[in-house]
Amino acid sequence: xxxxxxxxxxxxxxxxxxxxxxxxxxxxxxxxxxxxxxxxxxxxxxxxxxxxxxxxxxxxxxxxxxxxxxxxxxxxxxxxxxxxxxxxxxxxxxxxxxxxxxxxxxxxxxxxxxxxxxxxxxxxxxxxxxxxxxxxxxxxxxxxxxxxxxxxxxxxxxxxxxxxxxxxxxxxxxxxxxxxxxxxxxxxxxxxxxxxxxxxxxxxxxxxxxxxxxxxxxxxxxxxxxxxxxxxxxxxxxxxxxxxxxxxxxxxxxxxxxxxxxxxxxxxxxxxxxxxxxxxxxxxxxxxxxxxxxxxxxxxxxxxxxxxxxxxxxxxxxxxxxxxxxxxxxxxxxxxxxxxxxxxxxxxxxxxxxxxxxxxxxxxxx
Ligand SMILES: [Zn+2]
Numbered sequence: 279x280x281x282x283x284x285x286x287x288x289x290x291x292x293x294x295x296x297x298x299x300x301x302x303x304x305x306x307x308x309x310x311x312x313x314x315x316x317x318x319x320x321x322x323x324x325x326x327x328x329x330x331x332x333x334x335x336x337x338x339x340x341x342x343x344x345x346x347x348x349x350x351x352x353x354x355x356x357x358x359x360x361x362x363x364x365x366x367x368x369x370x371x372x373x374x375x376x377x378x379x380x381x382x383x384x385x386x387x388x389x390x391x392x393x394x395x396x397x398x399x400x401x402x403x404x405x406x407x408x409x410x411x412x413x414x415x416x417x418x419x420x421x422x423x424x425x426x427x428x429x430x431x432x433x434x435x436x437x438x439x440x441x442x443x444x445x446x447x448x449x450x451x452x453x454x455x456x457x458x459x460x461x462x463x464x465x466x467x468x469x470x471x472x473x474x475x476x477x478x479x480x481x482x483x484x485x486x487x488x489x490x491x492x493x494x495x496x497x498x499x500x501x502x503x504x505x506x507x508x509x510x511x512x513x514x515x516x517x518x519x520x521x522x523x524x525x526x527x528x529x530x531x532x533x534x535x536x537x538x539x540x541x542x543x544x545x546x547x548x549x550x551x552x553x554x555x556x557x558x559x560x561x562x563x564x565x566x567x568x569x570x571x572x573x574x575x576x577x578x579x580x581x582x583x584x585x586x587x588x589x590x591x592x593x594x595x596x597x598x599x600x601x602x603x604x605x606x607x608x609x610x611x612x613x614x615x616x617x618x619x620x621x622x623x624x625x626x627x628x629x630x631x632x633x634x635x636x637x638x639x640x641x642x643x644x
Contacts, residue, residue, distance in 0.1 A: 302340045306332060309374070312393050314341045314360055316352040323347040328358035368395045368405045370593040372414055380421035383447035388414070408590060412562045420561035422446060423457035430462055431516075437462045474515050475523035478504040481534040483632050486608075487511060488530045489520075494555030498533070498607045500628040514606070529554055533609060556607055567601035574615040576640045581619045603627060609636075 297313050305311040309327030316323035317333040323341065324330065341347040344360050354361050372391050379386050388399040391414055395402055406414045422445045429440035441449045441462065452462055474496065476489035481500075487507035489497035497514065501507040511520065533554075558568055570589060574580055580588070586598045598616075603625060605613040614633045618624045626633035 297340045297342055299338075299340050303335055303338065306338075309378075312390075314344055314347045315339065316341060316347050316350065321351070321353055322355045323352040323360060324355040324358045325360040328355060328360075330355065330357050367593065368397055368402055369591055371395050372402060372406050373591070373594060373597070376414060376418050376421060379445075380418060381425050381443065381445040383442070383445050385447075386414070386418055411566050416562060419457055420563060424561055426452070426458065426462065472515070472518040473521055474511075474518045475521045475526055476508075476511060477523055477526035477530055478507060479527060479530045479534060483628075483635065486530060486534060488526055488533070489515075490526065490529075491557045494557035495529070495607055495610065496557040496559070498609060500608060500632055554610065556610060558607065558611070560601070560604065563597065564601040564604060567598055568605060568611045571602070571605070571611050571613055571616065574612055576612075576615075577642045579615045579617050579621075579637065581621075582616055582624075583619055585616055599624075615640075 302311070302313055302315065306315060306326055306328075309325070311326035314323050314325055315333075316339045318337045318339060319333070323344070339350070341350065344354070347360070348354075371394055375391065375394055376386065388403060391402045392399045397405075403413055406417070412420070426440060426444035426446070429435055429443045430437070432440070435443070438449055441452050446452055452458075472491060474489050474491055476487055476497070478485055478487045480486075483500050484502050485500065485504055485507055487497070487499050487501065487504070487510075488495060489511055497511060499507055499510060501510065508520075558565060560568065566589060567585070570585060582599045582602070583592065583595045585602075586592050586594045589598065602613040602616050605611050605627065608614070608628055614626060614636045617637075623630050623633050623637075
């Protein structure tokens with residue numbers, strides 16, 4: 279519990295919402311629900327989402343605040359610690375709530391987030407912005423756009439189904455706000471009209487495929503065969519025009535020479551990575567993670583939680599790990615330099631064995 283928070287700050291939400299017991303009863307297991315419940319037979323009160331055994335409906339009472347439950351003579355549950363939960367950091371609560379609500383079309387307002395955290399809308403907005411670099415609303419838009427992209431990639435889905443399944447309450451929202459930067463139909467066609475140039479080369483890690491748009495390198499992947507690499511590229515940019523371009527070999531070679539040199543003489547600094555423009559596409563949060571990855575020097579590693587901390591949100595470890603896993607440009611966005619808390623390799627989009635070799639090659643010699 280935050281020692282600086284006083285009991286009244288912790289327990290008093292800015293508004294005491296009316297509680298409909300029928301609705302509240304259906305939400306006992308919903309950690310985002312904004313009330314407390316008490317069990318008459320045990321004298322204990324909990325926050326929704328508590329893992330203790332469900333009480334009988336007739337023994338359950340609902341309270342708008344922990345303070346109200348205390349005032350009615352109930353003790354806080356030792357399992358879900360409802361007093362502490364009210365003081366959980368604002369950002370963590372908002373983050374979890376946005377993830378729960380991302381694909382639910384009900385709007386999320388700043389007033390709701392203020393009630394959830396018991397802080398003012400201004401404080402919520404400012405704390406979240408400080409941690410993620412974007413407002414809660416912009417973060418939620420990013421999550422929904424991500425869900426929409428995933429839904430549109432499902433071959434059986436109609437565009438309309440995809441829009442609703444991604445948490446938009448009307449197709450017009452998508453066409454007016456263009457969260458994808460293009461219409462969903464155009465997105466489904468895989469950015470038709472876009473030209474992506476690529477080349478494949480052999481290297482000490484197997485084969486590497488690099489691809490670029492007119493803006494910069496958008497893809498760098500390792501694989502066991504050129505055919506498998508090309509299939510991955512086609513899946514990612516499903517209807518862009520893919521053009522083999524041997525002029526790109528020079529770029530790839532610049533990148534690969536660095537790896538090959540490091541692999542053949544481990545511990546030697548790999549020299550600066552070639553300074554190629556990148557065309558990275560992701561949510562605002564993913565872009566922040568990828569930019570942080572680019573600042574980890576060769577020979578060093580960070581854990582997912584250290585990276586989350588560096589980004590100002592120690593609770594976002596899971597989100598940081600999934601942003602690393604979504605990286606499309608190996609090496610130049612060095613997601614291989616992020617490891618588990620005790621140094622274990624965890625996953626790598628291009629195979630854990632390649633991650634192990636890259637790290638071994640970059641490790642400073644003793
Ligand atoms: Zn409990």
